[in-house]
Amino acid sequence: MESISSPHLVVLTGAGISAESGLKTFRANEGLWENHRIEDVATPEAFARNPEQVLRFYNERREQVRRAVPNPAHLALAELERHGFRVSIVTQNIDDLHERAGSRNVLHLHGDILVARSSSDPALRYPLTHGDIQLGDRCEKGSQLRPDVVWFGEPVPAYGAACDIVAAADLVLVIGTSLAVMPAAALLESAPLDADVILVDPQAHDLAPPGVWSVARAAGEGIPLLVHEWQRQSRLWVPETVIRQ
Ligand code: APR
Numbered sequence: 001m002e003s004i005s006s007p008h009l010v011v012l013t014g015a016g017i018s019a020e021s022g023l024k025t026f027r028a029n030e031g032l033w034e035n036h037r038i039e040d041v042a043t044p045e046a047f048a049r050n051p052e053q054v055l056r057f058y059n060e061r062r063e064q065v066r067r068a069v070p071n072p073a074h075l076a077l078a079e080l081e082r083h084g085f086r087v088s089i090v091t092q093n094i095d096d097l098h099e100r101a102g103s104r105n106v107l108h109l110h111g112d113i114l115v116a117r118s119s120s121d122p123a124l125r126y127p128l129t130h131g132d133i134q135l136g137d138r139c140e141k142g143s144q145l146r147p148d149v150v151w152f153g154e155p156v157p158a159y160g161a162a163c164d165i166v167a168a169a170d171l172v173l174v175i176g177t178s179l180a181v182m183p184a185a186a187l188l189e190s191a192p193l194d195a196d197v198i199l200v201d202p203q204a205h206d207l208a209p210p211g212v213w214s215v216a217r218a219a220g221e222g223i224p225l226l227v228h229e230w231q232r233q234s235r236l237w238v239p240e241t242v243i244r245q
Pocket of ligand 1: 014015016017019020025026027092093110175176177178179180181200201202203207217218219220
Protein backbone atom coordinates (compact mmCIF):
# COMPACT_ATOMS: atom_id res chain seq x y z
CA MET A 1 0.00 0.00 0.00
CA GLU A 2 1.18 3.49 -0.81
CA SER A 3 1.39 5.72 2.24
CA ILE A 4 1.06 9.52 2.27
CA SER A 5 4.73 9.87 3.20
CA SER A 6 5.98 7.55 0.45
CA PRO A 7 9.17 8.93 -0.97
CA HIS A 8 8.87 9.81 -4.63
CA LEU A 9 11.34 8.17 -6.98
CA VAL A 10 11.47 9.67 -10.45
CA VAL A 11 13.17 7.44 -13.01
CA LEU A 12 14.44 8.76 -16.34
CA THR A 13 15.17 5.93 -18.74
CA GLY A 14 16.86 5.76 -22.12
CA ALA A 15 17.69 3.10 -24.64
CA GLY A 16 20.23 1.48 -22.30
CA ILE A 17 17.56 0.01 -20.02
CA SER A 18 16.18 -2.01 -22.92
CA ALA A 19 19.59 -3.11 -24.23
CA GLU A 20 19.56 -6.29 -22.14
CA SER A 21 16.12 -7.08 -23.60
CA GLY A 22 17.76 -7.18 -27.01
CA LEU A 23 16.75 -3.73 -28.27
CA LYS A 24 19.74 -1.85 -29.63
CA THR A 25 20.76 1.58 -28.33
CA PHE A 26 21.12 4.46 -30.78
CA ARG A 27 24.65 5.63 -30.38
CA ALA A 28 26.40 2.28 -29.94
CA ASN A 29 27.13 1.95 -33.62
CA GLU A 30 28.77 5.16 -34.86
CA GLY A 31 25.51 7.04 -34.79
CA LEU A 32 23.64 4.41 -36.81
CA TRP A 33 20.33 3.06 -35.51
CA GLU A 34 20.00 -0.58 -36.57
CA ASN A 35 22.32 0.22 -39.50
CA HIS A 36 20.30 3.23 -40.64
CA ARG A 37 21.26 6.88 -40.54
CA ILE A 38 18.87 8.73 -38.21
CA GLU A 39 18.16 11.29 -40.92
CA ASP A 40 16.97 8.52 -43.27
CA VAL A 41 14.41 7.00 -40.90
CA ALA A 42 13.61 9.25 -37.94
CA THR A 43 12.88 12.73 -39.26
CA PRO A 44 9.77 14.37 -40.79
CA GLU A 45 11.87 15.05 -43.91
CA ALA A 46 12.65 11.33 -44.33
CA PHE A 47 8.94 10.52 -44.04
CA ALA A 48 8.07 13.13 -46.67
CA ARG A 49 10.82 11.85 -48.99
CA ASN A 50 10.40 8.12 -48.56
CA PRO A 51 7.41 7.17 -46.38
CA GLU A 52 7.64 3.51 -47.36
CA GLN A 53 11.18 3.17 -46.03
CA VAL A 54 10.30 4.95 -42.77
CA LEU A 55 7.19 2.82 -42.23
CA ARG A 56 9.17 -0.37 -42.98
CA PHE A 57 11.85 0.64 -40.50
CA TYR A 58 9.32 1.23 -37.71
CA ASN A 59 7.39 -1.94 -38.61
CA GLU A 60 10.63 -3.88 -38.05
CA ARG A 61 11.35 -2.09 -34.78
CA ARG A 62 7.77 -2.80 -33.61
CA GLU A 63 8.17 -6.51 -34.29
CA GLN A 64 11.40 -6.49 -32.23
CA VAL A 65 9.60 -4.74 -29.37
CA ARG A 66 6.79 -7.29 -29.41
CA ARG A 67 9.29 -10.15 -29.22
CA ALA A 68 11.35 -8.53 -26.45
CA VAL A 69 10.63 -9.15 -22.76
CA PRO A 70 11.28 -6.94 -19.73
CA ASN A 71 14.67 -7.53 -18.08
CA PRO A 72 15.63 -7.45 -14.36
CA ALA A 73 15.93 -3.63 -14.42
CA HIS A 74 12.34 -3.09 -15.65
CA LEU A 75 11.11 -5.78 -13.24
CA ALA A 76 12.92 -4.34 -10.20
CA LEU A 77 11.38 -0.88 -10.77
CA ALA A 78 7.90 -2.40 -10.98
CA GLU A 79 8.60 -4.41 -7.83
CA LEU A 80 9.59 -1.24 -5.95
CA GLU A 81 6.23 0.28 -6.84
CA ARG A 82 4.39 -2.84 -5.68
CA HIS A 83 6.37 -2.60 -2.44
CA GLY A 84 4.73 0.78 -1.70
CA PHE A 85 7.17 3.33 -3.11
CA ARG A 86 5.85 6.15 -5.29
CA VAL A 87 7.56 5.59 -8.62
CA SER A 88 7.15 7.79 -11.71
CA ILE A 89 8.92 6.82 -14.88
CA VAL A 90 9.74 9.24 -17.69
CA THR A 91 11.13 7.23 -20.58
CA GLN A 92 12.72 8.27 -23.85
CA ASN A 93 11.99 4.76 -25.10
CA ILE A 94 9.18 3.99 -27.50
CA ASP A 95 8.89 0.37 -26.32
CA ASP A 96 6.35 -0.84 -23.71
CA LEU A 97 8.71 -2.87 -21.53
CA HIS A 98 8.12 -0.76 -18.39
CA GLU A 99 4.37 -1.31 -18.69
CA ARG A 100 4.75 -5.02 -19.36
CA ALA A 101 6.99 -5.30 -16.28
CA GLY A 102 4.09 -3.85 -14.25
CA SER A 103 4.98 -0.16 -13.83
CA ARG A 104 1.85 1.98 -13.77
CA ASN A 105 3.11 5.57 -14.02
CA VAL A 106 5.00 5.79 -17.29
CA LEU A 107 5.30 8.91 -19.43
CA HIS A 108 6.65 8.35 -22.94
CA LEU A 109 8.58 11.47 -23.83
CA HIS A 110 9.28 10.33 -27.40
CA GLY A 111 6.00 8.53 -28.05
CA ASP A 112 4.97 4.91 -28.36
CA ILE A 113 5.73 2.62 -31.27
CA LEU A 114 2.64 0.53 -30.48
CA VAL A 115 0.38 3.43 -31.42
CA ALA A 116 -0.37 4.77 -34.91
CA ARG A 117 -1.47 8.32 -35.49
CA SER A 118 -2.77 10.51 -38.24
CA SER A 119 -0.05 12.45 -40.02
CA SER A 120 -2.34 15.50 -40.19
CA ASP A 121 -3.99 15.42 -36.73
CA PRO A 122 -1.88 14.20 -33.78
CA ALA A 123 -5.05 13.76 -31.69
CA LEU A 124 -6.20 10.87 -33.92
CA ARG A 125 -4.39 7.91 -32.40
CA TYR A 126 -4.94 4.18 -32.83
CA PRO A 127 -3.45 1.37 -30.70
CA LEU A 128 -1.50 -1.20 -32.71
CA THR A 129 -2.08 -4.30 -30.61
CA HIS A 130 -1.20 -6.34 -33.68
CA GLY A 131 -0.26 -5.63 -37.28
CA ASP A 132 1.73 -2.74 -38.66
CA ILE A 133 1.39 0.46 -40.72
CA GLN A 134 1.51 0.31 -44.49
CA LEU A 135 1.55 3.06 -47.09
CA GLY A 136 -2.14 3.76 -47.81
CA ASP A 137 -3.35 3.09 -44.25
CA ARG A 138 -5.34 6.19 -43.37
CA CYS A 139 -7.02 7.92 -40.42
CA GLU A 140 -10.72 8.73 -40.51
CA LYS A 141 -9.89 12.12 -42.04
CA GLY A 142 -8.09 10.44 -44.92
CA SER A 143 -4.46 11.18 -43.96
CA GLN A 144 -1.67 8.61 -44.02
CA LEU A 145 -0.99 6.93 -40.67
CA ARG A 146 2.46 7.16 -39.11
CA PRO A 147 4.01 5.86 -35.87
CA ASP A 148 3.10 7.95 -32.81
CA VAL A 149 6.74 8.74 -32.08
CA VAL A 150 8.64 12.00 -31.85
CA TRP A 151 11.10 12.36 -34.70
CA PHE A 152 14.24 14.49 -34.65
CA GLY A 153 13.29 18.09 -35.27
CA GLU A 154 9.72 17.66 -33.97
CA PRO A 155 8.34 19.27 -30.80
CA VAL A 156 8.16 17.14 -27.65
CA PRO A 157 4.58 17.68 -26.40
CA ALA A 158 5.11 15.76 -23.14
CA TYR A 159 8.13 17.82 -22.10
CA GLY A 160 6.25 20.17 -19.75
CA ALA A 161 4.57 17.27 -17.97
CA ALA A 162 7.95 15.53 -17.66
CA CYS A 163 9.51 18.63 -16.06
CA ASP A 164 6.66 18.76 -13.52
CA ILE A 165 7.26 15.12 -12.58
CA VAL A 166 11.02 15.63 -12.16
CA ALA A 167 10.39 18.76 -10.09
CA ALA A 168 8.39 16.65 -7.61
CA ALA A 169 11.15 14.06 -7.03
CA ASP A 170 12.77 13.07 -3.75
CA LEU A 171 15.38 11.09 -5.66
CA VAL A 172 16.06 10.94 -9.41
CA LEU A 173 17.36 7.73 -10.96
CA VAL A 174 18.69 8.06 -14.51
CA ILE A 175 19.22 4.81 -16.40
CA GLY A 176 20.89 4.03 -19.71
CA THR A 177 20.87 7.33 -21.51
CA SER A 178 23.75 9.22 -23.05
CA LEU A 179 21.88 12.43 -22.09
CA ALA A 180 22.77 13.61 -25.60
CA VAL A 181 19.35 14.52 -26.98
CA MET A 182 17.58 17.76 -26.10
CA PRO A 183 15.25 18.53 -24.52
CA ALA A 184 15.42 15.26 -22.58
CA ALA A 185 18.97 16.02 -21.48
CA ALA A 186 17.78 19.25 -19.85
CA LEU A 187 15.16 17.49 -17.71
CA LEU A 188 17.59 17.11 -14.83
CA GLU A 189 17.62 20.88 -14.43
CA SER A 190 14.06 20.59 -13.11
CA ALA A 191 15.14 18.37 -10.20
CA PRO A 192 14.84 19.93 -6.72
CA LEU A 193 18.23 21.12 -5.44
CA ASP A 194 18.07 18.79 -2.44
CA ALA A 195 17.20 15.67 -4.47
CA ASP A 196 20.02 13.20 -5.04
CA VAL A 197 20.52 12.08 -8.64
CA ILE A 198 21.96 8.66 -9.48
CA LEU A 199 23.02 7.58 -12.97
CA VAL A 200 23.21 3.86 -13.78
CA ASP A 201 25.01 3.28 -17.08
CA PRO A 202 28.17 1.34 -17.98
CA GLN A 203 29.59 4.71 -19.09
CA ALA A 204 28.35 6.53 -15.97
CA HIS A 205 31.76 7.79 -14.88
CA ASP A 206 32.18 9.62 -18.20
CA LEU A 207 28.55 10.74 -18.58
CA ALA A 208 27.55 11.85 -15.09
CA PRO A 209 27.30 15.63 -14.79
CA PRO A 210 28.91 17.17 -11.65
CA GLY A 211 27.03 16.32 -8.46
CA VAL A 212 25.41 13.19 -9.92
CA TRP A 213 26.18 9.85 -8.25
CA SER A 214 27.28 7.19 -10.69
CA VAL A 215 26.87 3.44 -10.87
CA ALA A 216 28.99 2.14 -13.74
CA ARG A 217 27.09 -1.09 -14.29
CA ALA A 218 24.57 -2.53 -16.71
CA ALA A 219 20.99 -1.69 -15.72
CA GLY A 220 20.04 -5.35 -15.23
CA GLU A 221 22.71 -5.60 -12.55
CA GLY A 222 22.74 -2.10 -10.99
CA ILE A 223 19.00 -1.49 -10.64
CA PRO A 224 18.19 -4.67 -8.70
CA LEU A 225 21.08 -3.81 -6.31
CA LEU A 226 19.68 -0.34 -5.62
CA VAL A 227 16.10 -1.54 -5.34
CA HIS A 228 17.19 -4.21 -2.88
CA GLU A 229 18.79 -1.57 -0.63
CA TRP A 230 15.74 0.72 -0.80
CA GLN A 231 13.35 -2.08 0.02
CA ARG A 232 15.55 -3.32 2.86
CA GLN A 233 15.48 0.08 4.57
CA SER A 234 12.06 1.21 3.28
CA ARG A 235 13.55 4.55 2.21
CA LEU A 236 15.26 6.12 -0.77
CA TRP A 237 18.92 6.72 -0.04
CA VAL A 238 22.33 6.65 -1.68
CA PRO A 239 23.96 3.35 -0.66
CA GLU A 240 27.71 3.83 -0.71
CA THR A 241 28.39 0.15 -1.36
CA VAL A 242 26.76 0.51 -4.78
CA ILE A 243 27.70 4.06 -5.66
CA ARG A 244 30.53 6.51 -6.08
CA GLN A 245 30.42 10.16 -7.09
N1 APR B 1 22.47 -0.81 -19.06
C1 APR B 1 22.46 0.54 -18.90
N2 APR B 1 22.88 1.40 -19.84
C2 APR B 1 23.36 0.88 -20.98
C3 APR B 1 23.40 -0.51 -21.23
C4 APR B 1 22.94 -1.37 -20.20
N3 APR B 1 22.93 -2.69 -20.33
N4 APR B 1 23.92 -0.71 -22.47
C5 APR B 1 24.19 0.51 -22.98
N5 APR B 1 23.85 1.46 -22.09
C6 APR B 1 23.96 2.93 -22.19
C7 APR B 1 25.07 3.47 -23.06
O1 APR B 1 26.29 3.54 -22.33
C8 APR B 1 24.53 4.85 -23.42
O2 APR B 1 24.97 5.82 -22.49
O3 APR B 1 22.78 3.40 -22.78
C9 APR B 1 23.02 4.68 -23.32
C10 APR B 1 22.28 4.74 -24.63
O4 APR B 1 22.44 6.01 -25.19
P1 APR B 1 21.70 6.40 -26.55
O5 APR B 1 21.90 5.31 -27.53
O6 APR B 1 22.16 7.78 -26.89
O7 APR B 1 20.17 6.39 -26.16
P2 APR B 1 19.27 7.51 -25.53
O8 APR B 1 20.06 8.38 -24.61
O9 APR B 1 18.06 6.83 -25.00
O10 APR B 1 18.86 8.33 -26.80
C11 APR B 1 17.95 9.37 -26.64
O11 APR B 1 17.80 9.70 -28.99
O12 APR B 1 17.69 8.57 -30.98
C12 APR B 1 17.01 9.32 -30.08
O13 APR B 1 14.71 9.48 -29.67
C13 APR B 1 15.80 8.61 -29.57
O14 APR B 1 14.97 8.36 -27.35
C14 APR B 1 16.13 8.36 -28.12
C15 APR B 1 17.06 9.51 -27.82
